[in-house]
């Protein structure tokens with residue numbers, strides 16, 4: 001591992017400034033069994049097969065979703081307690097994403113209440129964990145709806161929190177006052193989550209509901225058949241199960257099972273515009289970034305904007321070099337088999 005000045009937020013050798021508590025850094029960078037590192041390496045190992053003689057006079061990274069147009073298909077992933085990194089926390093993330101022209105996903109364990117998100121911030125989805133007593137989530141659903149959330153992202157890969165793992169425990173002492181993180185412990189999560197919960201959230205709110213943390217094609221097919229509005233292929237950034245598969249290795253099979261019936265997004269180890277290109281070639285329509293956005297937040301909103309812009313520009317270059325003028329032009333034929 002190399003360290004040193006000039007290592008930016010897309011680099012896993014990023015050097016955190018002393019202003020961020022080392023326990024928070026340990027929490028943010030926490031990686032069970034090197035699962036996140038394997039994700040990073042697996043994307044990098046996928047070779048792009050450039051296609052030539054395609055008209056790339058005008059290349060556009062624009063992403064259309066649900067009638068909205070964004071500058072790129074790159075979202076900030078939901079990550080908890082952002083005031084660990086910057087006093088403006090989620091507000092700065094929202095402003096940074098807005099300046100970069102992309103949306104973000106608000107963590108239900110955010111340090112900022114959904115009602116306190118800036119009115120001039122970016123469009124967002126509200127992430128949530130379904131609690132054992134379903135009605136406990138109703139105020140959050142209502143507040144999110146009132147604040148203009150585009151929809152909900154239900155995280156399905158955390159029926160329990162591996163609290164015994166060392167990187168999470170130290171933050172109990174430093175957790176900022178937060179919506180759900182007030183006592184420094186995660187709220188309980190339902191261990192009996194089912195497709196009925198998705199239908200219920202959709203019924204209560206009338207908004208789209210996506211499932212985050214799907215890795216098996218059969219699970220994706222079951223969710224889509226039950227009417228879920230989107231699948232996010234994710235292993236929670238390697239923070240739940242050390243031996244978990246890489247997201248890049250299962251993405252194509254999940255996308256195949258979904259077969260265009262719902263959008264498929266992916267996260268975990270995305271560190272460059274070429275990684276975004278690889279993800280789209282394997283069937284994703286958008287990607288999310290967690291740790292790069294967390295590191296960028298050291299610089300506040302402008303840092304978040306800069307890292308999202310950098311990824312967009314890198315994606316633009318990859319598309320131009322590989323012969324894809326629009327996101328729709330990126331296909332499996334752009335990857336070496």
Ligand code: FNR
Pocket residue numbers: 027028029036077078079080107108109127155212234235236237238239267268269270288289290291292294
């Ligand atoms: C997360 N992640 C996460 N996911 C979620 O659904 N709800 C949450 O509250 C959190 N909290 C959280 C905190 C921190 C510090 C990190 C780093 C991550 C997981 C996150 O949404 C995403 O799946 C991963 O971060 C993607 O991997 P990369 O981009 O960090 O490699």
